[in-house]
Amino acid sequence: MRLSRNRLASGAARVYVSIIRGTPLLVQLFVIFYGLPSIGLVIDPWPSAIIAFSLNVAGYAAEIIRAAILSVPKGQWEAGHTIGMSRTRTLRRIILPQAARVSVPPLSNTFISLVKDTSLASLILVTEMFRQAQEIAAFSQQFMMLYLEAALVYWVFCFVLSSGQSYLEKRLDRYVAH
Amino acid sequence: MSHIEPTPAAAGQDGNLLTVTGLSKAFGENVVLKSIDLSIRPGQVTALIGPSGSGKTTVLRCLNGLETPDGGIVSVAGGPTVDFGGKVRAKDLSDLRDQSAMVFQHYNLFPHMTVLENVIEGPIQVKKMRRADAIRDAESLLARVGLADKKDQYPFELSGGQQQRVGIVRALALKPALLLFDEPTSALDPELVGEVLGVIKELADEQWTMMIVTHELAFAREVADEVVFMDGGVVVECGHPDTVLRNPRQERTQRFVQRLLHPF
Ligand SMILES: Nc1ncnc2c1ncn2[C@@H]1O[C@H](COP(=O)(O)OP(=O)(O)OP(=O)(O)O)[C@@H](O)[C@H]1O
Numbered sequence: 001m002r003l004s005r006n007r008l009a010s011g012a013a014r015v016y017v018s019i020i021r022g023t024p025l026l027v028q029l030f031v032i033f034y035g036l037p038s039i040g041l042v043i044d045p046w047p048s049a050i051i052a053f054s055l056n057v058a059g060y061a062a063e064i065i066r067a068a069i070l071s072v073p074k075g076q077w078e079a080g081h082t083i084g085m086s087r088t089r090t091l092r093r094i095i096l097p098q099a100a101r102v103s104v105p106p107l108s109n110t111f112i113s114l115v116k117d118t119s120l121a122s123l124i125l126v127t128e129m130f131r132q133a134q135e136i137a138a139f140s141q142q143f144m145m146l147y148l149e150a151a152l153v154y155w156v157f158c159f160v161l162s163s164g165q166s167y168l169e170k171r172l173d174r175y176v177a178h
Numbered sequence: 179m180s181h182i183e184p185t186p187a188a189a190g191q192d193g194n195l196l197t198v199t200g201l202s203k204a205f206g207e208n209v210v211l212k213s214i215d216l217s218i219r220p221g222q223v224t225a226l227i228g229p230s231g232s233g234k235t236t237v238l239r240c241l242n243g244l245e246t247p248d249g250g251i252v253s254v255a256g257g258p259t260v261d262f263g264g265k266v267r268a269k270d271l272s273d274l275r276d277q278s279a280m281v282f283q284h285y286n287l288f289p290h291m292t293v294l295e296n297v298i299e300g301p302i303q304v305k306k307m308r309r310a311d312a313i314r315d316a317e318s319l320l321a322r323v324g325l326a327d328k329k330d331q332y333p334f335e336l337s338g339g340q341q342q343r344v345g346i347v348r349a350l351a352l353k354p355a356l357l358l359f360d361e362p363t364s365a366l367d368p369e370l371v372g373e374v375l376g377v378i379k380e381l382a383d384e385q386w387t388m389m390i391v392t393h394e395l396a397f398a399r400e401v402a403d404e405v406v407f408m409d410g411g412v413v414v415e416c417g418h419p420d421t422v423l424r425n426p427r428q429e430r431t432q433r434f435v436q437r438l439l440h441p442f
């Protein structure tokens with residue numbers, strides 16, 4: 001959207017991305033869960049968390065994809081044009097496949113952060129994994145064990161994600177010199 | 179070996195395939211083209227020469243719709259006539275673009291596609307050709323330029339000369355009425371220039387209509403039917419290669435040709 005020729009759309013997108021990237025996720029979470037009720041909008045913990053995380057990831061991903069699209073040389077747009085393609089078709093067939101290659105690493109990082117940041121949801125009373133660990137730990141007094149176990153689960157998730165990332169990077173790298 | 183033929187180009191009533199009148203273009207304050215007149219007959223090869231910044235690239239880009247001129251009329255026999263002085267319809271613009279195909283100085287191949295995929299992309303996606311037909315055509319074109327065995331490689335695996343030959347084939351595969359070359363050999367190592375010029379010469383022999391921006395005067399003399407010398411956004415002189423390159427009438431042309439022939 002920030003690449004759009006429509007001034008209004010690109011302006012709105014710029015403000016959105018700037019707010020999302022310029023404020024802590026925790027604050028965004030609190031605004032939605034604790035702040036919105038004061039203007040009469042009450043959202044339950046789970047939906048609040050889902051909304052906050054989605055808005056947040058969307059903001060980061062949008063910026064990553066925008067930068068990736070801009071990193072493709074102008075000559076690629078022109079080559080698409082000269083073989084008769086419309087802008088949309090050039091974007092889809094020529095530009096995005098090349099942008100995908102450069103955006104996989106930063107996008108993966110964003111998703112890995114997201115997995116870890118889900119622990120923040122415990123602070124708005126969502127009983128996600130970390131909060132469950134806290135509750136069981138408080139009950140059983142086995143703090144070290146349970147927190148380590150929680151850490152292990154996060155790590156496994158992130159490990160799976162970064163393996164996926166390596167696989168994708170290899171696949172998309174087959175057409176560049178090493 | 180199979181043969182590629184240019185689309186039998188229609189000639190207009192005046193015998194021209196392309197007629198350009200009063201083409202003008204400015205970038206902000208910088209007036210780059212000041213009323214350019216050009217014409218080209220079917221099967222003719224025109225070499226566009228001139229000093230850096232004289233507007234040669236801009237002429238080609240205007241013809242291929244990569245830039246929109248500020249004024250002037252571009253007319254293609256059997257295609258559209260577009261008057262850039264008035265309101266231009268998007269349909270005419272894309273029709274005009276489809277009459278020509280550009281071969282770029284830096285090749286601009288699609289790096290994420292194999293050689294074959296580069297060539298069939300336009301025919302399949304734009305011309306809606308059947309895949310099998312597009313592949314058959316592409317393979318015979320690639321064989322023509324000596325690249326049959328490279329079809330499944332990616333551009334980064336090829337030399338500059340090979341990449342430019344793929345660039346030429348990608349343009350040919352669309353069977354455009356007019357081929358546009360913007361300094362097709364100036365990004366190449368000297369020892370690779372010959373293989374690309376050789377292909378262009380063969381296309382000339384096969385009666386493709388071509389407009390070539392080049393600094394290779396010897397090549398222009400041998401292959402071109404007409405040489406157009408531009409300077410400062412105007413056509414200073416045009417005519418038979420022997421006249422323009424050997425006995426130019428204009429002093430500016432003389433100085434330019436002398437400088438290229440005797441750089442120091
Ligand atoms: N997109 C653009 N924006 C602004 N100015 C431009 C643009 N493209 C070209 N120009 C200017 O237009 C003038 C002519 O450029 P052009 O590329 O057509 O010259 P040329 O004859 O092809 O030169 P060269 O031999 O160096 O390739 C130059 O002064 C250049 O700076």
Ligand SMILES: [Mg+2]
Pocket residue numbers: 234235236360
């Ligand atoms: Mg140029």
